[in-house]
Amino acid sequence: MSATIKDIARAAGVSRGTVDRVINGRGGVKPEVEQRIKQLIVEMDYKPNRAGKVLAGLKKPMKIGCMLPAIDNPFYSDVICGFKQAERELHDFGVSLEFAQVKGFDPAEHIRAIKELAEKNVSALCVSTVDVPEVQETLNNFIEKGIPVVSVNSDVSNTNRLCYVGCNYTESGRAAAGLLALIQNEPLEALIITGSLKMQGHNQRIDGFIQALKDRNIRFHVADVVESMDDDGTAYTRTRDALEKHKQVNCVYITAAGVAGACCAVKELGQENKPTVLTFDDVPATRELVLENVIAATICQEPFKQGYESVKILYDYFVNGTKPKKAHYFTDTVIKIRENIEPHPPRRGNFQ
Template sequence: MSVTVKTLALAAGVSRGTVDRVLHNRGNVKKEVAVKIKALAKELGYVPNRAGRELSGFKLSYKIGVLLPSIGNVFFDGVTNGIEEAIREYEELGVEVVFTKVQGYKEDVHLKSIDELVSKGCSALCLATMQTEAIAQKIKECQKSGIKVILVNSDIEGSGRICYVGSDYIKAGKTCAGLLSLMKQKEHINILIVTGSEKMRGHQQRISGFKDELDRLGCDYSVVNTIESDDSDIKAQILVQKYLKENPKINCVYVTGAAVQGVGSAIIASGRKDIFGIAFDDIYTTVELVRAGIFKFVICQEPFVQGYQSIKRAYQLLSGSNSNRTGTDYFTETIIKIASNIG
């Protein structure tokens, strides 16, 4: 595998132009950056490839394990796409990614999956997992054994992870509350909250941010109930149909996880036009529900960026490049989409 200018640029976290200036002593590069690039060129065995020479001595390998609760949750297709793009960009540097995909939020399944990734020799883990004491302890054990852990899409308090890559869920919840207050200023709002799992910190934060902002804005509202769907459309549809029938005063449904299609189906089946739906992410089925007016808006969180940045940071941690930035959290943009700009 040949080591190219692109290889060195990725390894150093700089542009190809910067690498070219250093290799040809053209100046205009900070001394510490130039030293780093020259050290990497020597370490990786870079040789100018003017005659089409190939190098055989570049055998560094970085195995990164990925856990996603993506079975039955199409949101994670975007995260996967970002990871695959990072693999294409970093494969020259020896990056290998091992995927484990699970369904839902069963603690024993997630713990077993983490153990399997460790047993496969992964030196770094990018985990989209749940907030439980056992999983937090498992992450601490990984960190203690030298395995770098990055949390993706949902953070875990007290886990000792190196960094988090994903949405600012508190801000997302507050954004939903702010938009709702603008549209329902003079009306008492009876809210049914449909969350994926109370063990997902991101889902918890979307709820707390939402309630805190409604309180701060002085909104006249009540939360009728909070139900868990486990990100299952079937379960969500059954539960929401039940609560809409039992509580005809419900006029807002706030969905903090997946299963938006199931919730939308329940609202449609109710025949009511007065229900204000709020959801997250512009996956295909949600886009159609927004266009149909079932959900008034969605808040999006750049899943592609989450996947790409998690692998990029894992590589940088393993290779020792850009260490000052890889230990800080990376928050994606909070993006508002309505029928006029979605899809």
């Protein structure tokens, strides 16, 4: 084992308390003494032992607040599993989670939920929210008060959030295009069903898609881009109308929710005109459609890991003061087809 505080204290001829003050910059140490200790820390290659810190830290437990638009949105259930797994693993280290779940993407509602969490004395925040000025301001207020924030699945700009943990939307769009290039013969006539043209992630999935088709020199044409508003009903009617209008469509690219609705319209085309359908994520409805061979493949984003790692990152920051090395922690772009999609409810833990 490496040197401990005790070793440094003995070598410096001071008490452990004094060494602790220097290590943690608590101040109130005579400059000469501080210098001597600092030098010894380097010479003896002192590294604080996490096990010791953890035990001492048990006296002041850590509560992490998680705000998610998870109500009626099955995508988040794996993210929540990830949060809970991290909570289980860190429970003995004094960590607990406090959830605030909302429905939809109304900024005012999100701000209300975030403030509600803050009132419960959380020491850190995990949020999956909308990127608008009011929300940015709210978050920055808490950050200034010393409450670190991690954005999950959807980033928030103009903030000092610790980091973003989530999908690489552009790459996932590129992967969809690459896969389509392998599956569907040229020329491609694509119908794009997006969630909302206001959502940055959805747009990045379209941009990445088109860019990758170009990179592969694929002959393609976008017949139409329609918005589903992440709603199955809207997705159904708009997809049906678009397919009616553009008979030559041979691939349907669905960047967001509304998958079941859009696929319902696709199914009405019958077998002979069946286009290649690509989607994102593997909520139960999507999984079903992959197993039915309606969807050729769905591009996933490790939602479990998004929840799990955000908590771990915040805990590390809290205990060791280590800032994440990157501003963006992208989870992998995972291609799932009939043969490697989980037909069952998602695993609880990483592996458990």
